[in-house]
Amino acid sequence: MIKTDVVVIGAGPVGLFAVHQLGIIGLKAEVIDNLDKIGGQCIELYPDKPIYDIPAIPECTGESLTKSLLEQIKPFKANFHLNERVQAVSKDNNIWKVETSKNKVFAASNIIIAGGVGSFEPRKFSIKDIEKFENKGVFYSVKNKNDFKNKKVCIFGGGDSALDWAIELSKISEVILIHRRNEFRGTQHSTQIIKKLEKEGKIKVKTPYQINSIEGKDQLESITIKNEDGKTETVRTDCVLGFFGLIMKLGPIAEWGLNLEKKTIPVNTENFQTNKVGIFAIGDICTYPGKLKLILSGFHEGALAARACFKIAKPNETYRFEYTTTSKRIQERLGVKKSD
Numbered sequence: 001m002i003k004t005d006v007v008v009i010g011a012g013p014v015g016l017f018a019v020h021q022l023g024i025i026g027l028k029a030e031v032i033d034n035l036d037k038i039g040g041q042c043i044e045l046y047p048d049k050p051i052y053d054i055p056a057i058p059e060c061t062g063e064s065l066t067k068s069l070l071e072q073i074k075p076f077k078a079n080f081h082l083n084e085r086v087q088a089v090s091k092d093n094n095i096w097k098v099e100t101s102k103n104k105v106f107a108a109s110n111i112i113i114a115g116g117v118g119s120f121e122p123r124k125f126s127i128k129d130i131e132k133f134e135n136k137g138v139f140y141s142v143k144n145k146n147d148f149k150n151k152k153v154c155i156f157g158g159g160d161s162a163l164d165w166a167i168e169l170s171k172i173s174e175v176i177l178i179h180r181r182n183e184f185r186g187t188q189h190s191t192q193i194i195k196k197l198e199k200e201g202k203i204k205v206k207t208p209y210q211i212n213s214i215e216g217k218d219q220l221e222s223i224t225i226k227n228e229d230g231k232t233e234t235v236r237t238d239c240v241l242g243f244f245g246l247i248m249k250l251g252p253i254a255e256w257g258l259n260l261e262k263k264t265i266p267v268n269t270e271n272f273q274t275n276k277v278g279i280f281a282i283g284d285i286c287t288y289p290g291k292l293k294l295i296l297s298g299f300h301e302g303a304l305a306a307r308a309c310f311k312i313a314k315p316n317e318t319y320r321f322e323y324t325t326t327s328k329r330i331q332e333r334l335g336v337k338k339s340d
């Protein structure tokens with residue numbers, strides 16, 4: 001069991017800044033995210049796009065904002081638990097217990113839900129028995145490309161992820177790229193490389209084909225693919241990778257007994273607490289009259305929620321408002337070197 005002051009659910013920009021606001025007032029946080037990377041929508045949906053409305057930063061990208069937020073919270077050494085979805089939340093003697101999909105259990109007096117639009121999950125194949133092979137031959141992301149080394153890999157999809165991984169894995173494995181349309185949606189540059197690799201015989205391309213069935217006992221052995229005329233073909237393969245984009249699901253958050261309003265969590269704007277004492281919601285996932293789904297609003301919400309967490313985490317201490325500019329205590333927590 002991992003004990004902490006606050007469990008932050010969601011490592012998007014708002015969850016990250018909440019770690020800062022908790023850190024400067026002396027609260028420890030553990031951050032959990034379902035994605036394999038930190039940054040939420042900024043990293044998953046628009047890493048290279050410019051953002052023009054972060055206060056005092058005239059222009060940054062989703063990626064550079066995430067990097068800066070991470071730099072800003074470095075002194076607080078928060079632990080990140082990625083690739084883990086928070087499944088269940090329960091209360092035991094005024095302590096919240098948070099359980100993840102990897103069976104980790106956290107105990108904390110407070111939870112801050114910064115879950116955005118819910119957890120991002122890959123869109124999956126919709127054929128019979130496919131779940132049986134998930135993570136045992138059928139994958140929706142590449143964690144370590146060497147897992148596919150010297151194997152026969154069928155990659156499905158027509159967007160950038162499918163093309164980029166087809167190009168990358170063709171260097172170490174036997175790749176067949178399969179797409180339901182003749183045209184790819186990925187960049188022109190990636191499409192040209194695929195065509196070149198196909199000409200050189202370094203990759204096979206099968207379009208317009210879709211997966212039709214999957215075969216194997218304990219282990220994936222082959223798949224059949226079908227074209228528009230209904231013609232099927234059997235392909236022996238070791239692995240199948242599907243890149244069909246991500247869907248956002250509110251997921252288990254809906255089961256935690258919180259009031260919900262159109263897939264968002266109503267909060268009280270004094271401290272961003274939900275209908276449960278000690279559970280706060282900030283960022284895109286919360287709602288209140290006048291809510292703006294903007295990063296800057298989430299930063300403000302995190303600042304207030306953090307102060308409310310203090311009162312619950314340290315009931316015998318009095319919270320004192322201090323400026324970072326002048327507080328020695330905050331500067332010590334930030335590791336700022338003292339100057340005379």
Ligand SMILES: Cc1cc2nc3c(=O)[nH]c(=O)nc-3n(C[C@H](O)[C@H](O)[C@H](O)COP(=O)(O)OP(=O)(O)OC[C@H]3O[C@@H](n4cnc5c(N)ncnc54)[C@H](O)[C@@H]3O)c2cc1C
Pocket residue numbers: 009010011012013014015032033034035039040041042045046050051052053084085086087114115116117118119120250251252253282283284285293294295296298
């Ligand atoms: C294309 C685009 C452009 C945008 N441009 C701007 C802009 O210019 N300015 C601006 O202010 N805003 C912009 N936004 C909106 C901005 O990205 C969001 O307001 C912001 O990302 C919200 O941050 P968040 O931390 O609340 O949530 P998110 O960024 O959505 O992060 C939430 C995280 O929580 C995780 N999560 C959810 N449920 C669970 C669970 N059960 N277990 C574990 N993890 C979970 C998710 O995986 C996700 O990583 C833009 C959005 C898009 C899509």
